[in-house]
Amino acid sequence: MSASHDAPLQTLFLPFAHGTLDWPQGPVLFLRAREGWPPREHAATGQLVCVQSFRPFAQALERGGWEVRDEAALETTDARYPLVLVLPPRQRDEARALLARALERVAPGGVLVACQSNNEGARSGESDLQQLAGLGGKLTKNHCRVFWTAPLEGGHDEALRKRWAALDAPRAILDGRFHSRPGVFAWDRIDPASALLAEQLPADLAGHGADLGAGWGYLSAEVLARCPKVAALDLYEAESRALELARRNLAGSAAQLDFCWHDVTAGIDGRYDFIVSNPPFHTPAREDRPDIGQRFIAVAAQALRPGGRLFMVANRHLPYEQILNDSFGQVRVAAERDGFKVIVGTRGGRA
Structure with a gap:
């Protein structure tokens, strides 16, 4: 996927470009990360912790200078982040599981931001995040929808999060x-x-x-x-x-x-x-x-x-x-x- 035509990646960073959300100083977790100019406009060198299981996307991130981990490596740490970015996949069980695992990684007071294209389940993804943790806002552009939580201080449905986290288990x-x-x-x-x-x-x-x-x-x-x-x-x-x-x-x-x-x-x-x-x-x-x-x-x-x-x-x-x-x-x-x-x-x- 060409970085210049990656509409979900561009739209994911729209709340920060508009000043709707503040970009944090500390490490930022990016699940299903992809390389492109939008993250480079906001993230400092070494700030993004990228998780990507698809080899061509992982190699592009590495060439861009980002740290890339696989899902298994992420599970060996209990690190929490002030911001977790997610590009959920099309398959709904997999997407729900990814949102649930992303929520677990958000530090107290942190925000989870996700984006999907309209033809890849954006409306369902927004509804799922609202059900899981509540919505703090949303924007639409580039035939995509970016949506995010309010600053999280607990209060989400933990039983639902655990159920959804297992939806894509082998x-x-x-x-x-x-x-x-x-x-x-x-x-x-x-x-x-x-x-x-x-x-x-x-x-x-x-x-x-x-x-x-x-x-x-x-x-x-x-x-x-x-x-x-x-x-x-x-x-x-x-x-x-x-x-x-x-x-x-x-x-x-x-x-x-x-x-x-x-x-x-x-x-x-x-x-x-x-x-x-x-x-x-x-x-x-x-x-x-x-x-x-x-x-x-x-x-x-x-x-x-x-x-x-x-x-x-x-x-x-x-x-x-x-x-x-x-x-x-x-x-x-x-x-x-x-x-x-x-x-x-x-x-x-x-x-």
Whole structure:
């Protein structure tokens, strides 16, 4: 997401730009933080403590000079902050849980400020914060809504906060076969595109493979279950919340596993015998981005050994044919169903 077009990030800082709220002197906690010019206009160097689980956003923050922590690291401290900023996600259970955890981090007399775009649940988010802790104010601009609490001195609904804080906790799904949590892709089901790809996996896959965009681990689990000659599998996933679930779901595998919190579009190291992928084609904000999937294909081709194969699934309409033909010696459509296509690309003798 371009910082210059990140409307929720810009709108989040509107109360401070207008003087409606005062910017504090001490450390400020920023949950689901994103890099851009608005925080740099207000925060001093080292003042923001940023929490971000999506690798491309985390790397952008680090390049901007901000301190970045993951959710697990935050849970090891009981620090409280005079200001907590939040960019809640679209999924409502995940958003409510994030607001509840944010509230727990507000110091006495502090303020919680959140912002969402109108098409990402802004009205629901405002209603949820009002129910949880009461509203001190709100503003609308850029097709977004920023809303905040009055200075907090207790008095919020602590029982509700505790219930909401657990709404996105990992839990068993699919009759206990896997664990997942609200907010990750296809969190409570097997994605039909991934299921179609799994059906096309040949049992003779062997050696060292990779899963690009592994999510909570379904495709990797299917590879290991269907292909006993696979000795090692590397899982690449940009969302750390999903990657930790994959680590849990694949525990006990006989194969050597490596879990990589990584942005695949930046390229990967290694030479693989095979790669499987259900690549994303949109950003976390649901912006349509087929170029992400195209980049996954190019990266896969570069990472395969000569003769290595890519097994990928995509929506039938996505424009992947040219990059596939440019990147692989042989390309074939292995299956089509319900608007999805499974494509197998075999790398030639040179990249």
